[in-house]
Amino acid sequence: MDSIPPTNSPIVAAFIAHTPGSAAAYAEACEHFPGGVTHDTRYVRPHPLAIARAAGPRKWDVDGNEYVDYAGGHGALILGHAHPAVTAAVAEQLAKGTHYGANHALENRWAALIKSMVPSAEMIRFTNSGTEATLMALRVARAATGRKKLLRLRGHFHGWHDHVAFGVTNHFDGTPTPGILEGLSDNVLLADPNDEAGLSALMAAHGSEIAAAILEPTGSTYGQVPLRESFVHLLRAETAKHGAVLVFDEVVTGFRVSKGGAQEVLGIRPDLTTLAKILAGGLPGGAVVGRRDLLELLDLERAAARGVEKIPHQGTYNANPLSAAAGIATLEILRDTDAIARAHATAATLRGAMNAVLDEMSVPWAVYGSHTGVHIFTNWKRLPITPASFDPLAMGYADLKVPRGLQTVTRLLLAMRTHGVDFSPWPGGPVSAVHGPAEVDATITAFRAALRDLRAEGEIA
Structure with missing residues (x-):
């Protein structure tokens, strides 16, 4: 492991003193994993x-320290x-085989549940x-349209495969x-x-070449850079006008904004929707859902009847029984209870209370978000704002990211x-709910204490 840079920060020193077991675990992890982590967002110095x-x-960490958790399994754990209901379902299935x-029967139950909740889900393919x-x-869209180009929004995250691995946190000029x-x-x-004018101009110039437009429908990073509803409606209209496939990436927003995403x-009815995270109840699993005519390109007989070659698709763990069991248990709770509404209400309370602390301490930041999201705007460009005036x-995106x-x-x-x-x-x-x-x-107490620590170090005025 690289040596930790020396620091005179009391915040860093206090964290190191608080988490010696995590430091030791990170030292070992650096012998095994690039950067000592298995997911980029977990990287932080002096150690995660x-x-x-x-x-x-x-x-609870390896030192026994307790944390109120807002990582939430990278957004997968709305419950x-x-x-208990999810772990019981997984344990029951575990005894029957992994x-x-x-x-298997669970994949049918899982699919039927998804179709009953997601408005656009005519057919489903698990991933x-x-x-x-x-x-x-995106592959289905290219095959269906015979076109090559894809339209994305700067800052929107759609995973790490080649078509989406730039223009998210850097390379906003589109270079690879x-x-x-x-x-x-x-x-x-x-x-x-x-940028509605820019979108209209881009579609006018390239609409006939675009196979698909994909976006996070509430904005990048679950609304850290929120989208205007009018912009999303315009994109629906423009894609329909030019025959491009509209893909809603609801990997995060699915079952978190509402039961139907x-x-x-x-x-808005997208042509295809991508789901994961909550979909599988915190276990690995994802899906593409949407128009029957598009997803039938994965069907050997239907593709042949249309005179086209089937899109090949494998996946050792597609619709894995354990993921299906967890997903069914989770979605049934979201369907049948007020869990989503409770999470929304708590998030709104938390945002309001955190902004009250910022006002109380005269810190020119803001806390914002919608649904279950909480975003802390740390005002790194030192703009003249207050929590109440922040919009x-x-x-x-360059200001908010x-x-x-x-x-x-x-x-x-x-x-x-x-x-x-x-x-x-x-x-x-x-x-979470x-x-x-x-x-x-507990969060408000910690936030107030952290701001005092930052002020003592000169990080905030």
Whole structure:
């Protein structure tokens, strides 16, 4: 492991003193994994947390420290950690076998449940992850249209496969990141979020060449850069006009914005939708759902009847029985209870309480978001704002997207962890249905303490 750079930061020193077991685990991890992590967003210096167990809205590290958790399994755990109904369903299936290499009854139940909840789901193809789902959706769109070009929005994340691995946190000019072929990136058109005039002009110039347009329907990073509803409706109209396939990436928003996803709230029927995370109840799993005529290109007989070659698709763990069991248990709870509404209400309470702390301490930041999302705007450009005057829709993605490695954000995250709260690194996080008043109170106490720590170090005025 590289040596940790020396620091005179009391925040960093306090975190190191608080988490010696995590430091030791990270030293070992660096012997095994590039950067010592198995997911890019877990990387942080001096070291990430090493977690030993989790339950409900909380988790505990290897040193025994307790955290209110806003990582949420990277957004997969709307019911919190180790929900009893989900773990019971998985345990029951585990005793029956983990992999049949064959069709099974649970995949039918899972699919029927999805179709009953997601407005656009005429047919379904399961995948192993969200990345695989978006890859499949774009492949289906190209096969259906015979076109090459794809339209994406700057800053929107759709996984790590070649067509989407640039223009997210960098390379906003469309040039490829390492390992991506220039010829591939040349067939991707990037548009600015909320630029309706720019979108119309791009579609007028290239609409007949575009196979698919894909977006996160509430905005990138679950609304960190929110989209105007009018922009999404315009994209629906433009894709329909030019015969391009509209893909809603609801890997995060699916079953979190509403039972039917963002598409239900927006009143928009996309041609294809990609799902993962909550879909599989916190286990690996994803899906492409949408128009029957598009997904029938994966059907050997239907493709042959249409005189075209079938799109090949395998996947060892597609519709894995354990993922299906967890997914069914989770979706039934979301369908039959007020879990989503409770998560929305707690998130709104938390956002309001955090903004009250910012006002109280005269910190020119803001906390915003919608549905279950919480986003902390750390005002790294030092704009003249208050929580009450802040309007994220008036800002561009370059203002709202925090540059990777920004010291203030890193120290905020470390201070929050030292005070017992683990936020996602953007910074913010999704709220679950099991976060309640105790978690809100603990988060507010930690937030106030972290801001005091930052002020003492001169990170905020």
